[in-house]
Amino acid sequence: MSNEFAFIDWIRSQQRTEASVLLAAGDDLAIVKFDPNDLVLIGIDQILDGVHFNLNEHDPRLIGKKAMNRNLSDCAAMACLPVSAVVSFAIPRGMSVECMKEIYLGMKEAGEAFDCHIVGGDTGSWDQKLAISVAITGKSAGLTPVRRSGARVGDTIYVTGALGGSILGRHLIFTPRVREARDLVARHAIRSMIDLSDGLSRDLGHICRESGVGAVLDSGCIPIHDDARQRPGDVLLHALNDGEDHELCFTADAGIDSAIRIGKIVEEKGVWIDRSGVREKLITAGFEHHF
């Protein structure tokens, strides 16, 4: 990178204290204040050039948005409110400061849309491709965090939107379902939840494994995104396996109108699909890596 220190100074100018942020960038660590009743939720997620985005092809601001929104989507999956993020950039030598600023601004905009502020970070230059890690903290803010492990036999399985074909562009511009998750958990007994990053078949498999149960999907109920129809191959398999939809998948009693019912939690382990009365096990290896 041509001027790493100029970039660091510029980043600092973009960060400021907020009600919950007592000290933002410029020290060894940031200081954040939580309400005494809050549980603190913590996670990290990275995006890598050539794996999750392509620096030569994609708008840098959207790359930044994706990096932040993946973490916000993890907050949604726990029904917590995002609070702050810290970011690390491994920057290819020779990369322009302007491009890095665009990426940063994309992250900042995505975060601030959910009142989540970047409070610190780390930059390093190397002769390899761009890697971006975002670590997020969230707060329970009056709602018990929803885990993957709470699904019970008989639960109805839901998703919050149509699936498949996100590689056509949606993986860069999805909206994390933070508000939907808060609303669902405030109004219903949501027993387990996850965000769909690796594809419905694999992510629902995580819920099943953590909860010690199985799942049967109703093939006629899976909401298929128009993007999936533009991809070669079986559209249902795209909806089940493509990944990076970042919709929520959750289990609860029947009768929730604000999400789409796609199946049932059952006792028999594994993730199954029912096609017109014929039940077959889903092979989750179909995860479509981007690029």
Next chain:
Amino acid sequence: MSNEFAFIDWIRSQQRTEASVLLAAGDDLAIVKFDPNDLVLIGIDQILDGVHFNLNEHDPRLIGKKAMNRNLSDCAAMACLPVSAVVSFAIPRGMSVECMKEIYLGMKEAGEAFDCHIVGGDTGSWDQKLAISVAITGKSAGLTPVRRSGARVGDTIYVTGALGGSILGRHLIFTPRVREARDLVARHAIRSMIDLSDGLSRDLGHICRESGVGAVLDSGCIPIHDDARQRPGDVLLHALNDGEDHELCFTADAGIDSAIRIGKIVEEKGVWIDRSGVREKLITAGFEHHF
């Protein structure tokens, strides 16, 4: 990487809930409980193959220790207690699971030495070199965090140990000064503090800039590590500029016996060195990048 999912399952087996960790790896986010009086401190730091370590040369367990200890050293610099860490690995395709396990165990051991637990993470494979990010959370635990911005004209400047030549190996095996920092702050009015990662001249420059003051170092008082004497060039310049010492530099009133007095905070901006009565400005550009 040959078997990323086996590595992820193994990582999970290494993580468990603790008194302060309500939910460790295996969900979208980890859940950590803080005392109602705690401030929460947050930061992130990365190490990159070819920049901060050399995968072909260094013991993988020490690489892991370094990744964690750099973050623990940031906690020391604020006088907070480390609580939990989340880690991201960008893993070269073809890297062995055994080597990654060694790195992880190094991180885990380094963290647990200070009661800091790895509670989550993210792995990705790519065709580039290894990048490791660690994001840490700490707690104030009864002591007000010490910032870089509190130095006052007339303060005495101290360091906690000898400096220079860490590239000979100390950069991989230093002990973060968490306990020393807590002890100092519990017993004395420490006004500003930083850990020496980029070298005394540069890091003391951060304190000066944040505090709006200057610093004069006494050339005869700078503690020079034996490692610095084994490097070509001026040993004093190695002690001032090499970096990755991870000792603490702090300012306070005179009279602290448990650290080494190296200079004074002055009104005139900049970092200066006094050599037998002749004061010259330190050029901080001498930072010695590793590898």
